[in-house]
Amino acid sequence: MRGWWREIAGLVLPVACGGCGRARVELCPPCRAELTGPGPRRVRPAPEPAGLPVVHAAAPYADAVRSVLLAHKERGALFLARPLGDALAEAVKAAAGPWDAAGAGPLLLVPVPSSRRSVRARGHDPTRRIALAAAGRLRRSGRAARVIPLLRQRREVADQAGLGARGRLANLAGALEVVPGGARLAGRGRVVLVDDLMTTGASLAEAARALRAVHPPFDPGLSDGGAETRFVQPVAAVVACSPSSFEINRN
Numbered sequence: 298m299r300g301w302w303r304e305i306a307g308l309v310l311p312v313a314c315g316g317c318g319r320a321r322v323e324l325c326p327p328c329r330a331e332l333t334g335p336g337p338r339r340v341r342p343a344p345e346p347a348g349l350p351v352v353h354a355a356a357p358y359a360d361a362v363r364s365v366l367l368a369h370k371e372r373g374a375l376f377l378a379r380p381l382g383d384a385l386a387e388a389v390k391a392a393a394g395p396w397d398a399a400g401a402g403p404l405l406l407v408p409v410p411s412s413r414r415s416v417r418a419r420g421h422d423p424t425r426r427i428a429l430a431a432a433g434r435l436r437r438s439g440r441a442a443r444v445i446p447l448l449r450q451r452r453e454v455a456d457q458a459g460l461g462a463r464g465r466l467a468n469l470a471g472a473l474e475v476v477p478g479g480a481r482l483a484g485r486g487r488v489v490l491v492d493d494l495m496t497t498g499a500s501l502a503e504a505a506r507a508l509r510a511v512h513p514p515f516d517p518g519l520s521d522g523g524a525e526t527r528f529v530q531p532v533a534a535v536v537a538c539s540p541s542s543f544e545i546n547r548n
Contacts, residue, residue, distance in 0.1 A: 338353060349502040407446070410449055
């Protein structure tokens, strides 16, 4: 009911820019420009958790980008899913690279799952909503893409707020698993783990670990292209991450 009311409210009530609050515009041009940023880049948190896949982000988590993400996630500004999805789509394309060969399969956007508790509290699943918007943007641009919920929580985790890098890794260790039948689906395209925000990288590292548990490391150059052997280890894409992580390489 709560999510339904937010959907209706977003259609009939006056809106303000999700980034700066400017009246009568959902997202003003300057804030939209901050969201798209200089283009997606490779990002690395410090310290970098073991097992973290290669991650690309659309924009640094600051100023208008931070406001837009919080408005969508915590304040139910669901109309912001589309511009956030547009930004995520660009990060997905950068992460996936040249994945257009015949028979390669679609881009498979796999959201990092939210806890049932947080979904109930917010009235919606922000990461899944943004992922669906990103997949739609990719399809409109001619890229085959779909969202598949390959992962689920196998146990409850504590609230991540206030936890440091080590605390988050410990909190999430072994918390995710692949859904029944998910291992077969993962081999039908290019898996891209997606999330709205990367802070320490613990969530993406755990998501990648869960996928590797059902698909051992694999060298694409040694594959015969069979359905069960062509799985390529996942990459990841996020809307935003900390400005300190927003760089191509870290020496």
